[in-house]
Amino acid sequence: MVGIVGYGAQIPRHRIKVEEIAKVWGADAPSYKKGLMLSEKSVPTPDVDTITLSVAAARNALKRALINPKDIGAVYVGSESHPYAVKPSGTTVAEAIGCVPDCHCADFEFACKAGSEAMFVGLGLVKSGFCKYVLAIGGDTSQGAPGDALEYSAAAGAAAFIMGKKDVIAECTHTYSFMTDTPDFWRREHEFYPQHAGRFTGEPAYFRTVKGAAAGILKKAGMTPKDFDYVIFHQPNGKFPQRVGKMLGFTKKQIEPGWLAPRLGNTYSGASPIGLTSTLDISKPGDKILMISYGSGAGSDAFVWKVTDRIKEARDLAVRTSTLLDKNITYVDYGTYAKYRHKILKNK
């Protein structure tokens, strides 16, 4: 049996409301809230980045896995906001959790899909016997250009998963990936903010890819939407996952536990992985969970997870994702947000 032996998340404490951003750009907050189905998003302080979020999430995963970090054979961090252009994030994470030097590290990038590809590769290495355990992380402190629609959703957070064969919390029974060259969102080198192709990011990009991945994995697993207890989709906003879920025949009840974008925003590489952590938090032994990520450019990784008895013992060994999402929140105004996100130019 190959699957998740430990999982954990991290979300910054600060939030900004849609109204606060809309006010600055003369935009209509109610229509943005309705259009995106999103009311606020997480904001990282200047001392929080993809590496610090990854370390916190990884430590939560270790608390649930109850393993020696020295047994982790690989550390993979997937992000589109690695703090360095040149220098890995993974080595800092590996150093901080104490699994150096006997491990393999690589940073993954694929817009919002970088986290799930770290998970996919980790599962493969464990299955093949190359590694006893692999730590796979998806995390981002994503940036939306000031005034752009993405500014309302680009958020921060991370989720970490330790893949292994022994004492599995959720077995991975099937995977399927769907990839095409679809240029809907990109950032060229030396550019500060990404660009997107407006409405082209919807139908031909997100919806076609997620639906393609869903069709592929349902066929491969011989399952239908009714066979699942829960489903998690990539969530660039609150609306897309609800819409694609409805198109595919999933119910709101199946989507609900992993649907965090309305209060969290889009955590990019962390989005569907954090959704999986909050779903595992409330799942029961025997539950079947479908997870489908999406990364622009474009592709989806799909996984079928089957929850085991170990969830009962493991879930409260670390903080639940709902606690990170809803408790002890500090709201910031646009000025503070602009300062935190380095949107203000200062004299050198």
Next chain:
Amino acid sequence: MFPSRIWREMPQRYRLEASTCKKCGKIFYPPRLICDKCGYRKFEKINLPEEGKLKTFTVIRTPASQFSDEAPYAIGIIRFSNGLQMMGQIVDCDLEKLKIGQAMRLEFRRVQTHDTHGVLSYAHKFVPKWY
């Protein structure tokens, strides 16, 4: 900070590694080569707990230039259950609500960014315990 110093201090800054004298049991953070109590040179490596209690703190309003964007901010000393004390920055807090004796959790954060081009340095900061 030079990359070499960041690298040298990683065990204590990244993993909270301390050393316990194998003869008299005194704990050192950061780790030392010779025990200042009994002169012994053999130590056992331990990791500090992730939680402590705030012993004292002060609010910095006129910081060193590299921290000017962060002012005002609090610096505190926390005491671990093993008696060891550690100084650090307190973040994610309301400065008016900090209280001596308050439980604190250690979180891995960026400490210095060295403008936009230098090596990033990381260490643990204190966050009021909230769950």
